[in-house]
Structures are given as structure tokens and as C-alpha cells.
Amino acid sequence: MNWEEDEEKLLPSQRPEWSDVSPLPQDDGPNPVVPIAYKPEFAETMDYFRAVYRADERSPRALQLTHQAILLNPGNYTVWHFRRLILETLSKDLQQELDYVSKIAEKNSKNYQIWHHRRWLAEKLGPDAAGRELKFTEKILSGDAKNYHAWSHRQWVLQSLGGWDDELEYCHQLLEEDIFNNSAWNQRYFIITKSPLLGGLQAMRESEVKYTVAAILANPENESPWRYLRGLYKDDPKSWIHDPQVSTLCLKVLTSSGTNHVFALSTVLDLLSHGLQPSRELREAVDTLNPASSRLDSQENSSSTKDSLGNTICSVLEHADAMRVNYWRWRKSQLIV
């Protein structure tokens, strides 16, 4: 399908097959505000589009016209909508239409209409389209690993059409390439919670915790795995506070020098608020990070109670994570005394 031919550049008024149609001009009223200075070819194409749209003419020539309108403005949702109506009426080959939209998508990977059109097509084609759609999103993601539309589409494909088999492995590959890719972590969460091939969150938790801990230790400043780790215990704080892997991890990070401690401290703070009984080592590790001045206050210094440990952590964070000083002060005020 090679539609960048000269033939394509002929405007409707120059084509004999359109001679029976009266173009319908845009009516913005007598005093349009913020008018767009349309180029003549745009205005004319849209005038003819308006005419066929109003007449609800679902013909091959109308289909062609929607293509020209799309080239001029792929964001016009009315044109895409009408194109879909024509495709249905004419019982067009939808695989070919996928070829078409793939081409348009090359330069418009963040266009909502294109992705929506793809979803509509894939839904009509059914499970057979799964492989192609996964391949397509993979291609987009190889150029833009965090493209929101691509990820949404991919998730929709998996849930509606299937194809889960290699998804976890795919996710792992992306994380190997970029352990900071939060979209890949998000996808991983999606897979372990939703995949019919896996056992669900609780069944997967053990192995996932191991995976996540390794990622954190490699880059403790990476926020993504910290949030992921917390997510593994969503709605189950008891398991979270009792899992030795979690507190061990925090201790490890807190006792490493030259390391970002913010997420470890934040995690311990949350664990405490859910009832964690901190070990002596954990208390000591936090105390070590405490700025010297607050050691004058024996109550904070000893961290003899869970609450004063929380207090100490907030104090440390007010300095170590100064951008969020207001947040940590507020967290401190929320601690149960």
C-alpha cells in the first residue's frame, strides 16, 4: 500500500469523481475567536469531508477522503469515527486497516485517536490479533520504553485477547536494560497480579521479593523497586511487617555508607506505623544517621520506644530529604504519641 503517490495530492475539487458533491464550509459564526489560518488544501479537504459526513455517505471515495483528512490532521476524532463506520459498512479487511494505522502511527506514537482505532480493530479481529499487537507495542516501546499509550494498549491486548506467555520475560528484559524504567515495574505488577498463567500476587510474592531486593541493592536510590516492594504487600501489612527480608533489606541499606538512605528510612517509617517491632540493630542504624544535635535530646536519642524511633526517622529525613521537609514534618505530627 503505497499511498504517498502524486495521485493522492489531487484535491477533491480537482477530481471528477467528486463533481457531484457540494463542499460544506466550516461555520464558526460571525466572530470566530482564535481562528486557525487553515491552508487551502486543508480547508477544501475538510469541506468535502463535512459534506459526506453530513450525508452519511459510507462509500469507497468517502473512505479515501478520511485518509486524506487524517494525513492533514490525525487528531480529528470525528474523522476517525466516521472512518470506522465506513469500514464496517463496506466490510473492509481489518488486517489491512491495521497495516494502514501502523503506518500512520510511525510519526504519531502519542496520538490518542490512532491507539483507539487500533484497539477497535484488534477487538474486532479477536484473539488472532494478539500476537501482532504485542509485536507492535514492543516496537514502539523499543523506541520509547515508557510510552503511556503503548503500555495501556499492551495491557488491554493481554486482558482482552491473551498472549501472556512471554510477558514476564519481556518485562525482565526491559528491566535488565533499564532498572529505572518505572513503566516496566508497573507492567511487572500487572502481570503478577493479573496473568492467568501465574498464581496471583500471594503465590508470586516470595520470588518477587527476592527479585526486588536484588534490584534495590544494586541501586538503592532507585525509587521504582522500593514502591514495587511495598506493592507486593498491598492490603496485607501484617505479612509486610513480619517478612524478615524487608527489615533486613532496610538495615543493609541504612548501614551502607555513601548510599541514598531516603527510601529505606521511609519504608521503616511506614513499617512502624503498621506495627513493626524494630530490632536493636535497626534502631542503632537509624540513630547513627541522626544529626549530632538531636543526640542532646535523650528521648530522641535512645529511641527506646517505637514512636520515638519514628520521630527520629522523621528528623533525619527532614535533613536528608530536604525537598520534602514539610511532608516529613507532617508525618511526624501524625505519629501516635
Added chain:
Amino acid sequence: MEGEGTATGRQRRATASQLDQWTVQDQVFKIYGAFASIPRSAQSVILELQRDKHVEYLTRGLQQLGPSFVVLDAKCVLLPSSFDLGFATGSCTQLLYLGNQLTMNWRIMPSTFLAVVRIQMVAMGVDQGRQVAETFALYWIGRRMVAVLWMHDAGEIDVRACYTAISVASILNILDDELAKGVGNYILSCQTYEGGIAGEPGSEAHGGYTFCGLAAMVLINQANSLDLASLIDWVAFRQGVECGFQGRTNKLVDGCYSFWQGGVFALLQRLPAFGGEGFGTSDVEVEWVSDSTSEGDDEDRDSSDDNEALHPEPDQEGHQSSSHSPESSTAVHIHHSRHNQLEPLFHTMALQQYIVLCSQEQEGGFRDKPGKARDYYHTCYCLSGLSVCQYSRSKNENSPPLPTSVLGPYSNLLEPIHPLYNVVSRQYHDAREFFSKY
């Protein structure tokens, strides 16, 4: 990030995310470094909001947009309303109200949304006949639009659509149970394990959707159903070393998130759960009592009624009797004129610093980040975010912020915006009053 990481399994090669981040960080720190090294007097000049230039930039766009704007053609109703907003009050703050709509593109919804705004503005001063006609047209569109929303048209539903529909319905005073049905559960299912809200269930937590989701939930009185603690934790961590906000974890700072993320704090601040005096009762149906505590909404109220010193009962706070129609039984009329004095939970001065030093273009307009071109969308949301910062400690929208809340000269002060709708508060109240008559 240099030198970080433990001895075991230290990553040798920088990833794409790290490289992108360091590039932007370097640029931003260069700007801050240069700023810090110049004399105070020069600093004051740089910190000025280039009001005249911004107005000039906007005015040019209002007169005519070049051919490249055809990409916005489908939403042609959007632009006029955006600019009307900006010039109705003569303040930069309102320009491109919900410029996000320009990329949202959900059928007629965004157009309708912005059309509502335009009607509001236009209705305030133009001929009566048109006013009435437009109001009824809008009412009809509003109801139909809502019907479209709930038809769940082939998966184009997402959190933005929820927000658009709910907020329009709210302004038009047609928000009711039928409209709110299902929205709460849907948005709830969009809150991710990270704490933020995604566009669809399963997708990644994102600033734009988090704002839309929270705002919609506030409007239908279901904000407390969300896990607010994890939401606020997620948003708080979206402010990075660059001082501005990022849209998603480990992504880059962008000026527009000054509003999407900053605005979330403005909403949160007013929730009872966070010590705010709230928008209304948390989980019970809104009571139709006249609001004795808010200022400036009811023309009949005696303006000498200073209710700030009073402590209103929580379940009466934030309500106003509107022209009660059967369909509006659970409509929530949001006041934010009385909110708490809680310290904002983000670093407001740092955000202002990013907006003014990194996003502002001296020649007019605002941009995503240094190196990117200015545009109307970013101009809108950077200004909105700036306004949020300036008023973040204000007791109410009628009392001017202290100079310590404003970065740069006090003349940088903008109009306060209504965080639920991102319009100038005063106009929101006018519009609400207008539509409550129908």
C-alpha cells in the same frame, strides 16, 4: 547519583533513565548556579514574572493561530474558551484553562468542557438572549454527553473523561447520583500500588490522571475511599532535585506538572482527613443547608458576616443550597474559600523557583523544561501551578498571601484559582451562581 549504590551488584552502565535525568539535572543546576552567582539586584530582575510579555504572547495567539495549529482543529471550541478566560479578567492565570484538553481528545467531551467554561465567561457580560440560548444548549449537551460517557464507548473511557464529565456537570448544576454512579469505583480501581492514579486500571500512576481522579472523587464526595496516605506519599515524591514535579516515577521534570501534581496538594489540603476544613461531609449525602461559612458566594449574605472566627460543624462546611432539582440530590458544591492553615506538604518555594527560572521564557510564555519550546498549554499550567504555590498558605482566597509565600517581587502575585476546576475563583463563583438559577 554518582557514587550511589552498594558494593554488591553496582550497576556499571548508566541506563537511559539515568542519562536523561542527569542531562536535565545538569541544565537545571546550571541555571540555578548562574542565578546564585549574580548580585541580589540582578536576581530580583530575573525572578520577575514577565507579565506584559506573557500577555503579549497570549494576545497574538488569540488573534490568530498559524496553520500548524490544525492539529487542534477538532477541538476548535477549546481554544476560544481558553483565551476568553485569559482575557475576561486580564490575568495570565486563566489562559488555556485545561489546556490538557487539547491533548485529551475524548470525543465531544473536552470540547463541551471548554465550551462550558466559555459560556461561563461569555455569559457574564454579553447579550441576554444568547446567554439563555447557550445555557440551555449546554444543559442539553451536558446531559447527552454524560449519557455518552456511560455508554462506555469502545474503551475510550479513562480517568480524564470521568473528571471532565463530572466537573462540567458540577458547574452546570446537573451532577447527580445517576451521573456519579460507577465513577467512584472506576477511579478507585485506577489507583495503583504506587499510590498515584492511572488513566485506566492497571496503567502507571501519572500526575495528570492523579489530579483528574482526585478532583472527580472530591466532586462526588468519595475522596476518602481512596488510599489517601499512599496517594500523598506518591505525590510528595514526585518533586525532585530540580525543584519541579515529574509526572511519573523516574521520569523527567516538566513545568505542567506544577499544576497537575501541585494542584493535588491544594485539593488534599482541604480534605478533612488531612486537617482541612473540607469540601463537605465525607461519606454521607450532602445536606442541603445554606452555607453560613463561606464568603462571597451568596449575594444576599451580609458582607460584614465574618465567619472566619467561627468553627462550623463539619457536616455543614462547604455546602450551599442550590436551586434544588430532583436530579441533583447528591451534587456537591465545592467551596474552598475556607480552608485550613496547614503547611503545604510540598516545597512551594522550590516549585516557584523551577517555574520562574526554568520554565518562564523572558520573551513570554512558559515551557516544559529548558531546551523545550514554549506553548500555550505549558503557559497555562505553569501559571496555574504558580498560583497554587502562592496561595498554599492562605487562610482563604480573599486574604492576600504573605510576601513570604511569593517568590520574587510581590507583584508576581497571581489571581487565586479554584483547584478543582483550574479557573479563577471569582469567576467560578459567578458561573456557579449563574447556573444555579436554571
